[in-house]
Amino acid sequence: MGFTDNCDIFASFHEDGFNQILSHIKSQRPSLFNYATADVAKNRELLCSAIEPHPIIFIRNNPLVTIMDPLPVPGTNYGVNFAVQIVEMKIDFHPGNQFNLPPELNPPLNVQRLGIKLRLCGGIGCPGKDIIDQFIPLPEDPDKNPNRQQEKVPLILLPVRQLTCFCLDAYATGGIRIVNYHGRPYLEPFLDGFEIVDIEPTGLENSIECYVVLTLKLSVLPGLRILLKEMPLNLTQGAPDLFPKPTNIVLSPTSVSPTLPNNPAIEEDLLKVFIKAEVI
Amino acid sequence: MAHITIAASEKVFKGLFEAIRDNFRFTRSDSGDFGPFNAAYSLEAHLQGGNVDLRADNTVQIKELDIKWDKLDLTLGIDIPEICVGGFCIIPIPFDGCLLEAPKICVFSADPDISFTLPLGGLITSEISVTASLLMKYATNTARPSGMNDWDAQDATPSLANHWQLFIDPKFIDVDIFDIADIVGDLLEKAANAAIDNLLGFLPDWARDLIKAILGSVIDLIRKILDIPDDIQEWISNLLKVSFGILDFILQLVADYLANKYPIQLIEDPYPILPAANNPNPGAPLRIVPVKIPIRDLKVFNDDKEMVLQGNVG
Numbered sequence: 175m176g177f178t179d180n181c182d183i184f185a186s187f188h189e190d191g192f193n194q195i196l197s198h199i200k201s202q203r204p205s206l207f208n209y210a211t212a213d214v215a216k217n218r219e220l221l222c223s224a225i226e227p228h229p230i231i232f233i234r235n236n237p238l239v240t241i242m243d244p245l246p247v248p249g250t251n252y253g254v255n256f257a258v259q260i261v262e263m264k265i266d267f268h269p270g271n272q273f274n275l276p277p278e279l280n281p282p283l284n285v286q287r288l289g290i291k292l293r294l295c296g297g298i299g300c301p302g303k304d305i306i307d308q309f310i311p312l313p314e315d316p317d318k319n320p321n322r323q324q325e326k327v328p329l330i331l332l333p334v335r336q337l338t339c340f341c342l343d344a345y346a347t348g349g350i351r352i353v354n355y356h357g358r359p360y361l362e363p364f365l366d367g368f369e370i371v372d373i374e375p376t377g378l379e380n381s382i383e384c385y386v387v388l389t390l391k392l393s394v395l396p397g398l399r400i401l402l403k404e405m406p407l408n409l410t411q412g413a414p415d416l417f418p419k420p421t422n423i424v425l426s427p428t429s430v431s432p433t434l435p436n437n438p439a440i441e442e443d444l445l446k447v448f449i450k451a452e453v454i
Numbered sequence: 455m456a457h458i459t460i461a462a463s464e465k466v467f468k469g470l471f472e473a474i475r476d477n478f479r480f481t482r483s484d485s486g487d488f489g490p491f492n493a494a495y496s497l498e499a500h501l502q503g504g505n506v507d508l509r510a511d512n513t514v515q516i517k518e519l520d521i522k523w524d525k526l527d528l529t530l531g532i533d534i535p536e537i538c539v540g541g542f543c544i545i546p547i548p549f550d551g552c553l554l555e556a557p558k559i560c561v562f563s564a565d566p567d568i569s570f571t572l573p574l575g576g577l578i579t580s581e582i583s584v585t586a587s588l589l590m591k592y593a594t595n596t597a598r599p600s601g602m603n604d605w606d607a608q609d610a611t612p613s614l615a616n617h618w619q620l621f622i623d624p625k626f627i628d629v630d631i632f633d634i635a636d637i638v639g640d641l642l643e644k645a646a647n648a649a650i651d652n653l654l655g656f657l658p659d660w661a662r663d664l665i666k667a668i669l670g671s672v673i674d675l676i677r678k679i680l681d682i683p684d685d686i687q688e689w690i691s692n693l694l695k696v697s698f699g700i701l702d703f704i705l706q707l708v709a710d711y712l713a714n715k716y717p718i719q720l721i722e723d724p725y726p727i728l729p730a731a732n733n734p735n736p737g738a739p740l741r742i743v744p745v746k747i748p749i750r751d752l753k754v755f756n757d758d759k760e761m762v763l764q765g766n767v768g
Contacts, residue, residue: 176461176757176759176760177459177762178461178462178463178466178759178760179759182462182463182465182466183460183461183462183463183466184459184460185458185459185460185461186458186459187457187458188455188456188457188458190455190457191458191766191767194457194747194767194768195727195747195767198745198746198747198767199727199728199745202743202745203728203731203742205734205742215735230603230604230605230743231743233603233605234605234739234742234743235739236733236739236742236743237733237734237735237742240734240735241735241736415480416478416480417474417477417478418479419477421470421473421474421477422473423466423469423470443455444455451462451466451469453466453469453470453473454473
């Protein structure tokens with residue numbers, strides 16, 4: 175059976191290639207995977223997991239970390255340092271064989287689905303008791319004018335020698351589909367399940383998972399939709415003297431049918447895309 | 455299993471062939487001095503007909519592709535030996551010269567004396583057949599200084615990035631060129647006659663008749679000057695093919711396009727999968743580098759149904 179029996183152009187991507195690409199993104203754009211306060215970014219030894227960037231990051235002075243505001247201590251002007259890092263990210267196209275899904279996600283991986291494994295590490299800069307004691311606010315001066323407005327002052331960062339770190343394994347299952355919005359096709363990732371391993375008590379785990387799922391479904395995944403607009407490729411741009419007009423090939427997704435039940439398809443450790451091509 | 459597989463059906467190939475064929479245009483002109491005559495040509499051509507076939511032996515065959523000569527003007531400039539008439543005595547004075555002389559008129563004193571253009575465009579048919587295989591080559595940019603990193607190479611103007619290049623590598627090219635219609639002989643004779651009539655137009659009738667009588671058959675004269683054998687078509691064909699090298703030019707054009715001058719697709723290596731972006735943090739640098747993935751083991755092959763490109767992420 176040929177690759178193009180049900181389409182004009184066929185493209186497939188193996189999970190090993192995807193994971194290799196993820197490792198390149200992680201080393202060449204570490205700021206997508208590491209978030210921390212400015213103090214932690216300046217003192218990288220405070221991070222929960224060491225970053226191993228590509229040399230170009232140092233040559234071009236690119237950031238290792240996306241700098242975040244400190245975590246505020248409620249009711250005070252104080253803030254604490256923190257860091258959140260995605261230290262491992264792996265994708266597994268059906269059939270599942272890159273990692274084991276937790277029981278909560280009903281392994282094995284369903285047909286036409288992909289799994290994602292994330293290892294997240296994070297920590298906050300909890301000051302020692304002696305330092306905390308120095309920052310405990312004094313009672314209000316009873317003689318102070320009660321009508322005097324309090325000035326807005328910048329957050330005062332509590333000093334820290336190290337972060338109190340933890341690591342979590344999280345798993346997600348989902349897929350990729352083509353959906354029409356406003357009459358136009360979009361390539362859309364979707365989420366079936368999400369599980370953080372080994373958080374107690376169960377209510378806390380469920381609450382955190384709920385919050386992550388809400389964030390993914392309502393914010394992150396809609397932002398990853400790709401409009402499958404017609405993509406023209408000029409195949410004769412290298413020889414304008416011989417081809418005064420461009421030779422374009424316009425690409426669009428092949429419609430599903432009994433002979434092509436899934437497009438895109440996630441099977442045989444591959445993400446497969448079936449494309450209709452029109453030469454103009 | 456390959457990390458990336460891309461396959462295109464024969465139907466796509468046929469569509470591409472037709473689009474490329476229909477968009478293909480070429481023009482060229484040249485001139486040369488060949489002793490007793492000089493010549494120049496100006497041509498414009500496009501492609502028509504033919505078909506493409508993916509074959510089970512990993513080759514692609516393009517058959518009977520016609521070159522249509524929208525314009526192929528061949529201009530010949532001919533140097534005819536000088537002919538003088540007149541100058542003889544009409545009324546002689548016995549033993550004392552001449553009372554009245556006929557005026558002496560010389561023609562064909564310039565070089566060339568006559569010039570005429572043969573519009574051969576509609577009279578020539580040419581056909582190309584090519585058997586080729588698809589070829590993926592890795593091109594290291596020779597202008598790139600050693601030690602330059604891939605990001606500096608991409609930023610250079612022009613880019614110094616390395617590329618994977620996809621070519622059609624010709625195994626067999628058959629160019630059946632310049633099948634010239636036999637009316638070209640009449641065309642040459644008429645054009646030469648008209649050019650001579652035009653040149654002699656200023657002469658009185660008696661002088662023109664006299665000169666044409668001396669010249670005899672114009673076509674015989676032209677044949678003699680141009681050293682044309684019996685077959686005028688073959689002479690013109692040789693002039694265009696051999697003397698001007700149009701055959702070599704077309705072969706070179708086809709071979710260059712198919713083989714090494716014009717890759718049909720370029721893939722930068724490493725391939726920028728994420729473009730440069732704004733720095734998420736305040737301060738310098740304002741932009742952070744694109745993310746590039748090395749492409750390895752890229753290969754291309756075909757059977758009688760489809761062309762397949764496969765590669766790995768390094």
